[in-house]
Amino acid sequence: MTETSDDKGSDSLVRIRGLRYARGDRMIFDGVDLDIPRGKVTAIMGPSGTGKTTLLRLIGGQLCPHEGSIRVDGQEVPELGRGELYRLRQRMGMLFQSGALLTDLSVFENVAFPLREHTRLPESMVRGLVLMKLQAVGLRGARHLMPSELSGGMARRVALARAIALDPMMIMYDEPFTGQDPISKGALVQLIRLLNDALGLTSIIVSHDVQETAAISDYMYVISGGKVIGAGTPQQLEGTDSDWVKQFMQGLPDGPVPFHYPAPEYVDDLLQRDTGSAR
Amino acid sequence: MLEWIRELGRGGFRYFEKLGRSTLFLIKTLAGIPAVLARPGLLVAQLLSVGVLSLLIITVSGLFVGMVLALQGYNTLVDFGAEESLGVVVSLSIVRELGPVVTALLFAGRAGSALTAEIGLMKATEQLSGMEMMAVDPIHRVIAPRFLAGFLSMPLLAAVFSAVGIYGGFFVGVGLLGVDDGAYWSQMQAKVDLYDDVLNGVIKSVVFGFVATWIAVFEGYDTVPTSEGVSRATTRTVVHSALAVLGLDFVLTALMFGE
Numbered sequence: 001m002t003e004t005s006d007d008k009g010s011d012s013l014v015r016i017r018g019l020r021y022a023r024g025d026r027m028i029f030d031g032v033d034l035d036i037p038r039g040k041v042t043a044i045m046g047p048s049g050t051g052k053t054t055l056l057r058l059i060g061g062q063l064c065p066h067e068g069s070i071r072v073d074g075q076e077v078p079e080l081g082r083g084e085l086y087r088l089r090q091r092m093g094m095l096f097q098s099g100a101l102l103t104d105l106s107v108f109e110n111v112a113f114p115l116r117e118h119t120r121l122p123e124s125m126v127r128g129l130v131l132m133k134l135q136a137v138g139l140r141g142a143r144h145l146m147p148s149e150l151s152g153g154m155a156r157r158v159a160l161a162r163a164i165a166l167d168p169m170m171i172m173y174d175e176p177f178t179g180q181d182p183i184s185k186g187a188l189v190q191l192i193r194l195l196n197d198a199l200g201l202t203s204i205i206v207s208h209d210v211q212e213t214a215a216i217s218d219y220m221y222v223i224s225g226g227k228v229i230g231a232g233t234p235q236q237l238e239g240t241d242s243d244w245v246k247q248f249m250q251g252l253p254d255g256p257v258p259f260h261y262p263a264p265e266y267v268d269d270l271l272q273r274d275t276g277s278a279r
Numbered sequence: 280m281l282e283w284i285r286e287l288g289r290g291g292f293r294y295f296e297k298l299g300r301s302t303l304f305l306i307k308t309l310a311g312i313p314a315v316l317a318r319p320g321l322l323v324a325q326l327l328s329v330g331v332l333s334l335l336i337i338t339v340s341g342l343f344v345g346m347v348l349a350l351q352g353y354n355t356l357v358d359f360g361a362e363e364s365l366g367v368v369v370s371l372s373i374v375r376e377l378g379p380v381v382t383a384l385l386f387a388g389r390a391g392s393a394l395t396a397e398i399g400l401m402k403a404t405e406q407l408s409g410m411e412m413m414a415v416d417p418i419h420r421v422i423a424p425r426f427l428a429g430f431l432s433m434p435l436l437a438a439v440f441s442a443v444g445i446y447g448g449f450f451v452g453v454g455l456l457g458v459d460d461g462a463y464w465s466q467m468q469a470k471v472d473l474y475d476d477v478l479n480g481v482i483k484s485v486v487f488g489f490v491a492t493w494i495a496v497f498e499g500y501d502t503v504p505t506s507e508g509v510s511r512a513t514t515r516t517v518v519h520s521a522l523a524v525l526g527l528d529f530v531l532t533a534l535m536f537g538e
């Protein structure tokens with residue numbers, strides 16, 4: 001692939017090159033290159049705490065990278081002015097890990113929120129659209145409930161309905177499957193695929209559920225230790241010979257991918273007692 | 280010793296950094312006010328929760344402050360045979376000082392702390408960040424209506440406080456202690472000046488409302504997004520508002536009545 005300045009018409013909707021980002025002294029991304037192809041479902045996987053949520057926030061322009069380029073639909077996100085960034089975000093949906101529903105609004109009003117903020121549609125049309133989105137996530141009947149009356153899984157499905165309310169060009173799902181029972185998980189998997197194909201969206205899924213994710217994604221990235229350690233179609237990754245990727249795909253506790261947050265040796269920690277135990 | 284000086288310097292930096300952040304925040308908030316005026320629904324909802332729901336505590340406090348002033352004032356005045364002037368004493372104390380100041384203190388405790396906690400929790404639960412990702416500026420959608428509602432409510436609440444306080448003084452002075460009814464009102468009318476007293480009191484309450492609401496919404500928006508952070512921010516709102524109100528009251532009084 002060539003580093004063209006304008007890739008609006010190209011295959012990748014999101015193109016990340018040489019991304020470096022640090023929180024304090026800790027390097028979260030250390031030279032990451034990623035391409036999210038248009039019209040496809042791309043999964044980003046990796047151990048907990050590697051920075052998957054951070055990556056989505058970088059793409060959404062909520063965080064600013066220290067180095068490198070992040071282009072979405074040909075626009076360099078970190079360099080956009082406020083107006084342009086907000087216009088770009090109207091075309092991105094994001095499902096937050098926590099749902100992030102507005103607690104003073106009902107389920108119906110939460111889904112209607114983006115419509116009311118960004119469009120001047122008549123009330124009957126807003127109602128029609130909201131009911132359609134809620135029907136898609138199976139919660140049309142729960143529209144009068146307040147967010148505090150929802151379970152974690154339900155809240156996330158409402159958040160999903162809200163994320164697709166404006167029919168964006170791209171949706172970023174942060175852990176859509178956590179907290180879902182097998183039935184709604186299955187339904188969500190189908191819904192994500194269906195939305196992607198029927199509406200011609202581009203989807204980015206961040207998830208730990210290897211099986212579900214592999215089943216619907218066209219392309220997968222595995223991130224660990226600030227680098228992309230594996231990329232390919234689900235079949236390619238299944239048959240990989242990289243120890244790192246194999247460990248992750250098969251869910252083995254032992255292997256090169258560390259389960260622990262960086263720490264001194266356990267024995268030293270136990271004996272010394274004072275190295276940072278108070279914080 | 281060196282560490283202590285270093286800490287002092289760091290604290291100073293943090294203080295000025297925060298001052299800068301809060302000023303920028305204020306500018307952004309003010310820039311969002313035209314958008315609020317275009318959507319009066321948002322403002323009305325906030326006027327209800329910030330202003331109307333504070334009415335009860337303001338009315339009750341105003342009544343008691345007026346009654347106490349009348350009791351205290353009467354005991355002093357009666358020694359000089361000047362109890363006819365009770366109305367003047369009560370109304371001047373309330374209109375010039377206690378109305379704006381006590382209302383602002385109560386407002387910070389009742390409405391300011393609630394604003395900070397609400398905004399802080401919205402931040403902690405990623406609601407503000409979610410709005411940003413939906414291309415809705417939380418400063419315009421959440422902060423500006425609350426700021427405007429606080430700013431508009433405070434002078435009105437202070438006016439209610441003063442009116443009720445003067446009636447509180449009337450009940451005790453005229454009703455209980457036997458001050459002449461006509462003297463209470465006519466002396467008040469003769470001695471209280473519309474510009475020097477009433478207008479200056481209104482100016483005070485406008486300034487206090489601006490500052491107390493600014494502190495409340497800024498502390499909420501600047502919260503460390505944890506439960507502890509929200510609780511600290513709420514405390515800071517009440518303490519800082521109270522200090523700011525009392526400090527400004529001295530400055531304003533010196534400017535207005537210092538000659």
Ligand SMILES: Nc1ncnc2c1ncn2[C@@H]1O[C@H](COP(=O)(O)OP(=O)(O)OP(=O)(O)O)[C@@H](O)[C@H]1O
Pocket residue numbers: 023028047048049050051052053054055097
């Ligand atoms: N506000 C913050 N301040 C400092 N460090 C942070 C902050 N938020 C996240 N981090 C650090 O950044 C790293 C990446 O966090 P992130 O939330 O992106 O992980 P994640 O890959 O989404 O994990 P999970 O799968 O558990 O959601 C973590 O190690 C965390 O310690």
Ligand SMILES: [Mg+2]
Pocket residue numbers: 052053054097174
């Ligand atoms: Mg995460």
